[in-house]
Amino acid sequence: MAFDESGKIWFNGELVDWKDAQIHVLSHVVHYGSSVFEGLRCYDTEKGPAVFRLKDHMKRLLNSAKVYRMDIPYTLDELCDAVKETIKENDLKSCYVRPIAFRGYKELGVYPLNCPVETVVAVWEWGQYLGEDALEQGIDICTSTWRKMAPDTMPNMAKAGSNYMNSQLAKMESVANGYSESIVLNYNGDIGEGSGENLFMIEDDVIYTPDIGSSVLNGITRNTVIQVAQDLGFEVREERIPRERVYTADELFFTGTAAELSPIRSVDQITIGEGKRGPITKKLQDNLFDIINNKVEDKYGWLDFI
Numbered sequence: 001m002a003f004d005e006s007g008k009i010w011f012n013g014e015l016v017d018w019k020d021a022q023i024h025v026l027s028h029v030v031h032y033g034s035s036v037f038e039g040l041r042c043y044d045t046e047k048g049p050a051v052f053r054l055k056d057h058m059k060r061l062l063n064s065a066k067v068y069r070m071d072i073p074y075t076l077d078e079l080c081d082a083v084k085e086t087i088k089e090n091d092l093k094s095c096y097v098r099p100i101a102f103r104g105y106k107e108l109g110v111y112p113l114n115c116p117v118e119t120v121v122a123v124w125e126w127g128q129y130l131g132e133d134a135l136e137q138g139i140d141i142c143t144s145t146w147r148k149m150a151p152d153t154m155p156n157m158a159k160a161g162s163n164y165m166n167s168q169l170a171k172m173e174s175v176a177n178g179y180s181e182s183i184v185l186n187y188n189g190d191i192g193e194g195s196g197e198n199l200f201m202i203e204d205d206v207i208y209t210p211d212i213g214s215s216v217l218n219g220i221t222r223n224t225v226i227q228v229a230q231d232l233g234f235e236v237r238e239e240r241i242p243r244e245r246v247y248t249a250d251e252l253f254f255t256g257t258a259a260e261l262s263p264i265r266s267v268d269q270i271t272i273g274e275g276k277r278g279p280i281t282k283k284l285q286d287n288l289f290d291i292i293n294n295k296v297e298d299k300y301g302w303l304d305f306i
Contacts, residue, residue: 003124007090010082010121013074015089021120028103028115030149033162036064039257040083040220042123043306044093045294050303051087051097052257052292054080056220064158070117070168072101079119084306086121096126096258104163126258135285138265138277139180139254140301141194143243144170150187156215167195181254183246183267186215191241196253197262198222201246202280202298211238220256227300228287234280251278261285 009021029035040057042049049258065072083097093148100122101114109184120230144295151155154163166184174182174195183199187193193199199221201208207229210216246252254266261284263277272277277285290296294303 007190008121010085010086012119013082015086021122022100023118026108027105027118028112029161030107032103032110032112033165034068034069034070034112034115034159035100035161035271036061036068036159037098037100037161040097040099041257041292042087042092042095043292043294045303045305046293047294047305048104049087049129050092050294051083051306052304053220053224053302054083054304055153055164059084060159060218060220061101063098064160065117067155067158068160069113069172070103071099071116072076072119074119079121080304082119082121083123084304086123087306090123092125094125095123098122099142111187129214134180134262135260136263136277138272138275140178140182140264140266140269142174142175142177143185144184144195144267146170146173146183146184147189148184148186148192151213151215157212157218159217164196171195180235185243186210188240188242190214190217191243191246194254194256194259197256197259199246200225200253200255201241202251202278203245203249205234207234207280208241209236209238210241218255220286221257221260224302225255225261225284226290228291229284232287234282246272249273251260251281253281253284261288 005018006016007018012019038057038061044050046294054061055221058076101119103112104118168183170182181194184192193216229236247270252272263281
């Protein structure tokens with residue numbers, strides 16, 4: 001996720017040089033984590049660069065801000081235009097896109113509403129989050145000792161920067177112990193999600209994923225895979241999943257904008273299925289990538305061309 005720092009960043013409505021996109025060290029967000037953000041991708045499709053589910057991501061950004069009483073001073077259409085403008089200005093065919101809104105510099109204190117809301121869009125080239133081989137070979141993961149926040153402590157459905165302090169703890173722990181990623185259990189001890197991904201389990205040709213009440217983010221890639229799976233004729237169930245159930249699954253995989261659709265070959269050193277990408281995972285992968293690369297008709301209207 002290294003930056004070349006040569007491009008432009010959209011900062012409060014203006015495109016500025018990368019090095020000039022700065023904030024004050026006493027900005028509210030630095031001290032209290034008061035930000036909401038999105039992560040989305042632009043793909044170099046057969047018909048040109050296209051952002052995947054742009055409007056859905058920007059809607060979620062606005063909804064996350066609403067939960068935190070943060071008034072982003074731009075409309076949905078203006079935010080979508082800002083993303084496309086930034087990609088075009090940086091002359092990128094494929095890239096990762098990071099829109100973020102945060103409380104800026106005016107005063108300090110837990111009460112945030114007197115601080116201005118700043119809005120930024122940055123783009124850069126970024127490959128496969130969990131490694132180039134992850135899409136085919138799968139990854140080894142563990143169960144984190146950390147838990148997801150209970151719904152009456154932090155709103156897990158808001159994609160807020162502060163939530164990812166929890167994710168950082170889980171990610172650092174998994175890497176320190178030699179794993180690529182981890183499963184974070186929810187406050188009841190059931191399956192939640194990865195540090196930055198949603199989880200899916202396949203058992204007897206039925207696809208399962210933790211429901212939204214399991215303290216998980218309502219992931220857009222998650223929703224995409226549910227739609228694709230149902231259209232392929234698979235039954236998809238959103239429900240509570242006990243921890244031990246994943247050990248005996250036929251297949252497991254993570255979904256997310258960064259991770260895309262990444263198979264899991266082991267959990268806590270217990271081999272999942274045959275210890276490699278399973279046939280249903282591959283079928284879902286193939287269909288997902290056909291859609292995002294515009295190799296098939298975009299019947300869902302998920303691609304926004306630059």
